[in-house]
Amino acid sequence: MAKRTSPLSNTINNSDNSSKNNKNKNKKRKKNKNKPMQNDAPPPPPPIPVTVLSGFLGSGKTTLMKHILTSMDHGLKIAMIVNDMAELDIDGKVIQSAVVVNKPEVVTLQNGCICCNLRGDLIREIYRIQQLGQFDYVLIESTGIAEPQQVAESFCVDPETMELAVEQLTRTAGDNDNTPNVTGKMLLNAANLDTCVTVVDALHFPKYLSSLERFKDIFDDGLDQAATNSEEEGEKSISQLMIEQVEFANVIVLNKTDMVSSEKELNTSRALIKTLNPKAKVITASHGQIDVKEILNTGLFDLGQASESPGWLLSLKEHGVSGAPGEADEYGVTSFVYKNRSPFHPFRLYKFLRQFFCFANEWNASSPESSVKKIGKDDQTKAALNQKYGRILRSKGNCWLAGRDRHIYDWAQTGQIMALQPGQPWFCTLPAEEWGISLSIEDMKAIKDSFYGQDAKSGKKIPHDFGDRQSVVVLIGTDLKQEAITQALNDCCLSEEELKAHTTDLPYGSYADPLQPNEVVECDGVRSLFMVARHGQDQHFHVPRGSSFTIQNLSLLFHPVKLDYNLCYMVRVWLDKTDVTKRGVLLATLRAPEYEQHSMCMTILPCDVNGGEMDSNRRLRVEVIVTAKDRTDPTLDLMQLCEVHIVGKVEPLPFSEDDEMQAQEAMTDEDTDDANEDDEACKRQ
Numbered sequence: 001m002a003k004r005t006s007p008l009s010n011t012i013n014n015s016d017n018s019s020k021n022n023k024n025k026n027k028k029r030k031k032n033k034n035k036p037m038q039n040d041a042p043p044p045p046p047p048i049p050v051t052v053l054s055g056f057l058g059s060g061k062t063t064l065m066k067h068i069l070t071s072m073d074h075g076l077k078i079a080m081i082v083n084d085m086a087e088l089d090i091d092g093k094v095i096q097s098a099v100v101v102n103k104p105e106v107v108t109l110q111n112g113c114i115c116c117n118l119r120g121d122l123i124r125e126i127y128r129i130q131q132l133g134q135f136d137y138v139l140i141e142s143t144g145i146a147e148p149q150q151v152a153e154s155f156c157v158d159p160e161t162m163e164l165a166v167e168q169l170t171r172t173a174g175d176n177d178n179t180p181n182v183t184g185k186m187l188l189n190a191a192n193l194d195t196c197v198t199v200v201d202a203l204h205f206p207k208y209l210s211s212l213e214r215f216k217d218i219f220d221d222g223l224d225q226a227a228t229n230s231e232e233e234g235e236k237s238i239s240q241l242m243i244e245q246v247e248f249a250n251v252i253v254l255n256k257t258d259m260v261s262s263e264k265e266l267n268t269s270r271a272l273i274k275t276l277n278p279k280a281k282v283i284t285a286s287h288g289q290i291d292v293k294e295i296l297n298t299g300l301f302d303l304g305q306a307s308e309s310p311g312w313l314l315s316l317k318e319h320g321v322s323g324a325p326g327e328a329d330e331y332g333v334t335s336f337v338y339k340n341r342s343p344f345h346p347f348r349l350y351k352f353l354r355q356f357f358c359f360a361n362e363w364n365a366s367s368p369e370s371s372v373k374k375i376g377k378d379d380q381t382k383a384a385l386n387q388k389y390g391r392i393l394r395s396k397g398n399c400w401l402a403g404r405d406r407h408i409y410d411w412a413q414t415g416q417i418m419a420l421q422p423g424q425p426w427f428c429t430l431p432a433e434e435w436g437i438s439l440s441i442e443d444m445k446a447i448k449d450s451f452y453g454q455d456a457k458s459g460k461k462i463p464h465d466f467g468d469r470q471s472v473v474v475l476i477g478t479d480l481k482q483e484a485i486t487q488a489l490n491d492c493c494l495s496e497e498e499l500k501a502h503t504t505d506l507p508y509g510s511y512a513d514p515l516q517p518n519e520v521v522e523c524d525g526v527r528s529l530f531m532v533a534r535h536g537q538d539q540h541f542h543v544p545r546g547s548s549f550t551i552q553n554l555s556l557l558f559h560p561v562k563l564d565y566n567l568c569y570m571v572r573v574w575l576d577k578t579d580v581t582k583r584g585v586l587l588a589t590l591r592a593p594e595y596e597q598h599s600m601c602m603t604i605l606p607c608d609v610n611g612g613e614m615d616s617n618r619r620l621r622v623e624v625i626v627t628a629k630d631r632t633d634p635t636l637d638l639m640q641l642c643e644v645h646i647v648g649k650v651e652p653l654p655f656s657e658d659d660e661m662q663a664q665e666a667m668t669d670e671d672t673d674d675a676n677e678d679d680e681a682c683k684r685q
């Protein structure tokens with residue numbers, strides 16, 4: 001059999017082609033090697049530069065990696081870290097001698113994802129490679145579901161991850177006497193993140209951006225290795241992941257250009273990318289054929305800058321009111337900033353947004369088919385909406401919701417998924433000394449300024465009635481009709497009259513509020529989860545691994561004007577497992593019309609039938625039953641009739657596995673009995 005030769009063997013020995021940087025680096029390395037040692041301790045090798053490659057499954061990462069490894073241009077000895085070696089090791093040719101010194105130096109990190117549970121392993125491996133002193137560069141291929149920001153943060157490691165990595169190294173040292181003792185500082189000095197690259201499939205990019213599908217539903221095969229332990233990423237929508245990857249990169253390789261049918265299509269994709277991340281360098285490529293110097297030793301990465309490079313953030317900072325026209329406009333890609341000092345009426349906002357998007361809490365709990373069905377617009381309606389408003393592909397910002405006046409709500413929409421989550425309190429609700437210790441003088445000034453406006457007539461500075469509360473949202477899309485969207489969003493806000501009557505201390509539920517963000521309130525270290533469920537509007541929630549959720553109180557709030565006092569109402573609250581179709585446990589039967597409270601203590605544990613720990617998805621379902629025979633009003637809207645407020649506590653798991661099993665069994669038996677009793681009672685009525 002003919003001996004395989006490495007396509008890289010020449011480049012490894014041939015330093016003539018090295019870039020200036022690398023020559024200097026190599027000189028530095030040699031210099032370090034020859035330097036007399038103090039105390040006989042060898043000088044530590046210099047930090048090794050790293051490029052991280054992200055991008056969707058199938059976008060062309062492996063093809064690009066192979067191109068880098070076989071390229072003659074960089075003159076670097078590159079070690080590679082991949083999540084799954086099998087895909088790269090197609091014929092062994094590229095790897096076996098190209099990057100191998102004594103043993104294969106392609107490090108495979110399996111059963112997880114390097115942006116989450118393998119972060120410790122990643123740091124440990126980079127450290128080990130750097131200590132070998134035989135490589136000039138590290139190339140990391142992350143899985144399609146990895147979030148580059150999290151991988152990048154591994155290089156500015158948090159103390160917990162560092163501890164983990166040190167612990168692992170110490171354990172290895174136990175097995176092998178030659179392994180040095182390692183400190184956290186040594187690990188931190190082992191590598192520099194040089195460039196974050198995202199590979200984008202030019203053909204599928206626009207389609208994926210507006211996809212409602214979950215990553216794991218489309219790329220199930222690709223999750224075998226990489227995501228079995230990172231369900232959360234697999235649960236994300238394709239559009240969410242894709243936008244996160246594009247927004248964080250320094251260099252974006254728009255690959256597979258040979259598959260795009262027209263120049264216009266390609267330019268539109270490029271314009272979209274430039275709008276999502278104006279600071280990134282965009283390179284077009286076919287089969288990953290790029291000048292490798294564009295992604296190696298660029299020195300482009302800066303964590304602080306990368307976190308600030310998303311287009312929406314720049315739009316907020318730079319444009320203030322609306323996006324500056326640019327190259328992107330030529331292809332119909334536009335962005336603008338929406339601002340309003342009146343809060344959104346939650347019901348109106350929900351109704352408007354629901355025409356275009358699926359809300360994250362509904363989407364998380366449903367199958368992809370049903371998510372699509374929920375949006376459920378026929379082509380004609382979609383076309384009419386596009387005609388009227390354009391296509392909103394990304395929006396991000398903060399908003400003020402009437403009736404939820406204490407917290408800023410984070411507005412995050414990617415593709416067809418919309419999320420509104422409570423963030424930090426408005427600054428006006430806090431004393432200035434609690435605004436944050438790391439705020440600069442400019443930040444403090446900007447916050448104070450946001451409390452004031454200008455009188456339209458006199459131009460004088462006047463304080464806003466509601467402090468810094470306002471909505472500021474950046475919208476990015478194609479053919480956006482700024483006026484129509486602005487008008488529609490204005491119509492969702494409280495009118496002048498309504499605003500006059502509005503106060504920020506109204507009880508929760510003063511406005512019809514179907515947005516249902518699960519509100520986690522933290523007070524004195526206790527985390528409480530507050531939810532509202534209505535008939536026909538289930539409340540989905542998630543009991544995370546390692547914690548329990550205890551329902552403490554259910555209260556029933558009827559809408560008095562909608563009540564018909566000749567009728568008798570009964571409200572049942574069910575707890576279902578969302579992955580099981582049959583009815584779950586009956587938590588309570590509440591009777592109307594008077595307001596009713598139901599105190600209870602029921603702990604939901606995230607364990608499966610065998611007692612093994614897992615995440616749990618649950619659903620609170622409210623069923624309103626009108627028990628009079630002759631229902632006088634057939635149009636009675638049961639959804640609007642009442643709401644059930646549920647308050648619970650989220651805590652770390654206090655039990656052992658055995659206790660969990662027993663508690664779960666006891667809970668199931670008890671509640672099935674209750675449910676049967678209630679059914680009997682209902683029949684008797």
Ligand SMILES: Nc1nc2c(ncn2[C@@H]2O[C@H](COP(=O)(O)OP(=O)(O)OP(=O)(O)O)[C@@H](O)[C@H]2O)c(=O)[nH]1
Binds near residue numbers: 057058255
């Ligand atoms: N036509 C065309 N095909 C390409 C191009 N780049 C990659 N491919 C093909 O697309 C398929 C997927 O490419 P990969 O390089 O394996 O993609 P990947 O991102 O590494 O995929 P995963 O490893 O599954 O995440 C392969 O069959 C490649 O040969 C390109 O620019 N044009």
